[in-house]
Amino acid sequence: MIRLSGRLRSALIIGGQGMRARKLRTFLSILSLFLGVLAVVVVQAGAETARAAALSNVELSMGKDGTLETFLPGGSKTIEIALDTVKDRPNVVLSLDMQATVGEPGVTTLNPGGAPFEHAGRGGGPPAGIICDFQGCWEDPNAAARPKPQGKAVEMRVMAMSADVRQFREFRLISGEWLNFSGSPGLSPRIVLNKDAAKFFSTYQIPAEMQISGATANLTPRIVGVVDDGMMEPRAYLRMDELFNWLQPGALANASAQMLLAPEAADVMQILKTRLVAAGDKHAEGLNAHPVQSAEMVEDQLSLLRWVFLGMAGLVLLIGVAGILNVGLATVGERIEEFALRRAVGTPRTLLAGIVLAETLLTGLLTAAAAIGCAALGLRFARGFLAGQSASLADISFPWQAGVAGIIAGLIAGLLGGLIPAIRAARIPIATVMRA
Amino acid sequence: MTPLIQLTGVTKILKGQKTPRTILDGVDLTVHSGEGVAVLGRSGSGKSTLLSLVGLFDRADDGQYLLGERDITRLPERKAAALRSAEFGFVFQRFFLLKHLTAAQNVAMALVNGQGWLPRRKRRAKVLSALDRVGVAHLAKHKPPKLSGGEQQRVAIARALVREPKMLLADEPTGALDTETGNLVIDVLHSATKDGCGLVLVTHDWEHASRMERVLRLEDGQLREVAV
Ligand SMILES: Nc1ncnc2c1ncn2[C@@H]1O[C@H](COP(=O)(O)OP(=O)(O)OP(=O)(O)O)[C@@H](O)[C@H]1O
Ligand SMILES: [Mg+2]
Numbered sequence: 118m119i120r121l122s123g124r125l126r127s128a129l130i131i132g133g134q135g136m137r138a139r140k141l142r143t144f145l146s147i148l149s150l151f152l153g154v155l156a157v158v159v160v161q162a163g164a165e166t167a168r169a170a171a172l173s174n175v176e177l178s179m180g181k182d183g184t185l186e187t188f189l190p191g192g193s194k195t196i197e198i199a200l201d202t203v204k205d206r207p208n209v210v211l212s213l214d215m216q217a218t219v220g221e222p223g224v225t226t227l228n229p230g231g232a233p234f235e236h237a238g239r240g241g242g243p244p245a246g247i248i249c250d251f252q253g254c255w256e257d258p259n260a261a262a263r264p265k266p267q268g269k270a271v272e273m274r275v276m277a278m279s280a281d282v283r284q285f286r287e288f289r290l291i292s293g294e295w296l297n298f299s300g301s302p303g304l305s306p307r308i309v310l311n312k313d314a315a316k317f318f319s320t321y322q323i324p325a326e327m328q329i330s331g332a333t334a335n336l337t338p339r340i341v342g343v344v345d346d347g348m349m350e351p352r353a354y355l356r357m358d359e360l361f362n363w364l365q366p367g368a369l370a371n372a373s374a375q376m377l378l379a380p381e382a383a384d385v386m387q388i389l390k391t392r393l394v395a396a397g398d399k400h401a402e403g404l405n406a407h408p409v410q411s412a413e414m415v416e417d418q419l420s421l422l423r424w425v426f427l428g429m430a431g432l433v434l435l436i437g438v439a440g441i442l443n444v445g446l447a448t449v450g451e452r453i454e455e456f457a458l459r460r461a462v463g464t465p466r467t468l469l470a471g472i473v474l475a476e477t478l479l480t481g482l483l484t485a486a487a488a489i490g491c492a493a494l495g496l497r498f499a500r501g502f503l504a505g506q507s508a509s510l511a512d513i514s515f516p517w518q519a520g521v522a523g524i525i526a527g528l529i530a531g532l533l534g535g536l537i538p539a540i541r542a543a544r545i546p547i548a549t550v551m552r553a
Numbered sequence: 554m555t556p557l558i559q560l561t562g563v564t565k566i567l568k569g570q571k572t573p574r575t576i577l578d579g580v581d582l583t584v585h586s587g588e589g590v591a592v593l594g595r596s597g598s599g600k601s602t603l604l605s606l607v608g609l610f611d612r613a614d615d616g617q618y619l620l621g622e623r624d625i626t627r628l629p630e631r632k633a634a635a636l637r638s639a640e641f642g643f644v645f646q647r648f649f650l651l652k653h654l655t656a657a658q659n660v661a662m663a664l665v666n667g668q669g670w671l672p673r674r675k676r677r678a679k680v681l682s683a684l685d686r687v688g689v690a691h692l693a694k695h696k697p698p699k700l701s702g703g704e705q706q707r708v709a710i711a712r713a714l715v716r717e718p719k720m721l722l723a724d725e726p727t728g729a730l731d732t733e734t735g736n737l738v739i740d741v742l743h744s745a746t747k748d749g750c751g752l753v754l755v756t757h758d759w760e761h762a763s764r765m766e767r768v769l770r771l772e773d774g775q776l777r778e779v780a781v
Contacts, residue, residue, distance in 0.1 A: 122670070123667065123668075123669055123670030124667040126665075126670060127665045127666060127667040127670070128667070130665050131665060134653065134654060134658070137653075138653035138654075454649060458649045458651070458662075460634065460637075461608070461610065461637060461643055462637065462638060462643070462662060462663040462666050462712070463635065463636075463637040463638020463639070463666045463667075463668050464634065464638075464666040464667055465630075465631060465634045465635075465667055466634070467631075468666075468667040546610075546611075547605070547611075548602075548605040548610040548611040551610065551643075551645055551724075552601050552605075
């Protein structure tokens with residue numbers, strides 16, 4: 118331990134003296150490496166930022182990475198048992214997914230089949246204003262003249278939740294407020310629309326009368342807010358207990374049920390299974406919760422692109438390595454006498470090799486520091502520039518992974534560029550050099 | 554009394570050329586503590602080669618080398634480096650000081666060599682006392698290009714002495730100096746033997762050689778005693 122640290126300190130002193138004596142060389146080495154390391158840092162920063170953005174979108178629609186997810190077979194009995202099992206479990210969300218129509222009763226809806234706003238009235242065809250046939254797609258010259266879709270009603274999927282789903286899917290509030298799950302249920306159900314649903318409401322005057330498919334009574338919800346839930350098609354969210362003020366659970370025979378569980382609430386799954394089996398549901402044996410793999414999914418999408426760019430950055434880095442190698446070899450040639458002398462006074466050859474390597478590694482680290490500094494500064498500048506254009510770009514911070522990548526790139530470049538000079542330095546024969 | 558070093562039948566054959574050439578052919582050399590030994594010989598007779606074997610820069614092809622009672626004939630490089638650091642001090646005709654370091658840093662080089670570690674303050678004390686011993690303590694902060702040849706050689710001797718070695722090896726240390734300065738350098742080297750150090754001095758100068766306890770001549774690859 119003491120011997121090692123003594124060696125290390127010797128190496129630091131000798132290396133430091135060498136670099137100070139050759140400041141210009143050190144600077145030139147840094148210069149030759151700089152672009153390569155900068156490229157690695159920038160690629161990594163870009164990839165991380167893109168990954169974070171993609172992940173937050175995927176998590177918005179699928180749930181946070183690691184969240185457990187299961188689908189329950191329908192049937193009012195199952196839903197009743199499930200509801201009873203998850204009550205008082207704030208980190209489990211049971212949600213019922215229903216088809217509903219909001220608006221005038223008994224008309225053709227604006228979007229048959231629950232199609233998104235852009236496709237409304239076209240049966241899921243191309244966006245409004247575009248005509249497609251066997252020859253291809255083009256803009257409809259008569260778009261403005263075409264009649265708007267008839268009927269003031271929208272079809273959408275409605276999710277009734279036993280607890281706040283935002284713990285798993287961080288819906289971004291766009292206006293109004295999100296559902297409040299802590300108070301007692303209101304008498305008229307409050308609903309929150311997603312962006313696409315809100316477009317229908319702001320474009321057409323749609324009465325707030327809601328018919329849930331399969332239910333006999335209609336309800337009159339209050340729209341309290343709009344969120345971005347990452348979904349393309351219209352959706353609405355509401356508290357399940359508020360829904361049940363109006364409906365018997367038995368009315369929801371054809372609703373499907375989904376359950377999201379925090380990883381630490383996995384036991385709920387077991388309890389639910391046991392209770393369902395006890396209630397005579399033989400299929401419940403096969404029930405299982407699967408973790409949502411958002412991160413993996415994003416990784417799959419982006420990793421190829423990232424490697425392609427890192428490969429290009431690596432090439433630039435390699436050119437820098439050639440530069441540092443060149444400088445390193447020249448320096449060792451120039452320092453032959455110094456190294457022979459150091460060996461003569463007892464410096465082990467491994468230490469000499471270590472010093473040469475340490476000098477290039479330090480050069481690599483200095484380069485990394487410079488490159489990271491430049492990249493962070495550039496990002497800050499870009500952020501100030503973009504702040505006015507897009508809110509999501511304005512809060513990008515410099516990803517630490519890019520810093521780590523820069524340091525690793527600097528160290529690898531230092532290692533590659535220093536290895537051959539180090540071996541040369543270790544092989545210098547004392548007797549030949551010191552011959553008077 | 555056990556000699557400091559004892560070489561018996563040491564042989565060095567120069568390979569690499571078409572015909573291998575024997576440069577040292579059974580050299581016997583014994584140096585005792587506190588003894589200065591001069592080695593004379595024609596140019597090319599193998600004096601530097603002999604010193605490089607004694608100083609563990611290189612390995613003999615045959616023969617035996619004892620350091621005290623320890624057989625160091627075949628030593629792995631790692632141990633040889635440790636011995637060079639602890640037991641030997643070297644002085645060369647060209648002083649081999651590093652231009653970019655001060656005199657003190659040049660001396661400290663023998664301490665900052667990865668063989669053990671001294672804290673800065675102890676290191677400085679040792680360096681200054683070594684410089685003082687050769688009479689150039691006042692030049693500690695100067696860089697070699699600003700020193701005279703004699704001053705540079707004395708800094709080099711301080712570097713050789715700073716670890717208090719058992720053996721001093723000097724290869725024509727006065728070769729680049731005028732007579733007067735050369736005499737001074739020989740004085741400094743010889744005075745080290747008063748503390749029990751052994752000294753091997755390779756020289757062309759009979760005057761300097763005759764001030765050693767023994768004088769040897771290297772001829773035809775063999776060392777012979779010369780009457781003083
Ligand atoms: N590495 C080498 N390559 C070729 N020849 C060598 C090498 N080392 C030594 N020699 C040869 O070995 C012989 C002895 O050389 P050495 O340097 O020991 O002589 P020397 O007695 O020190 O001479 P000088 O008084 O001129 O310094 C010389 O003939 C030299 O040419
Ligand atoms: Mg010689």
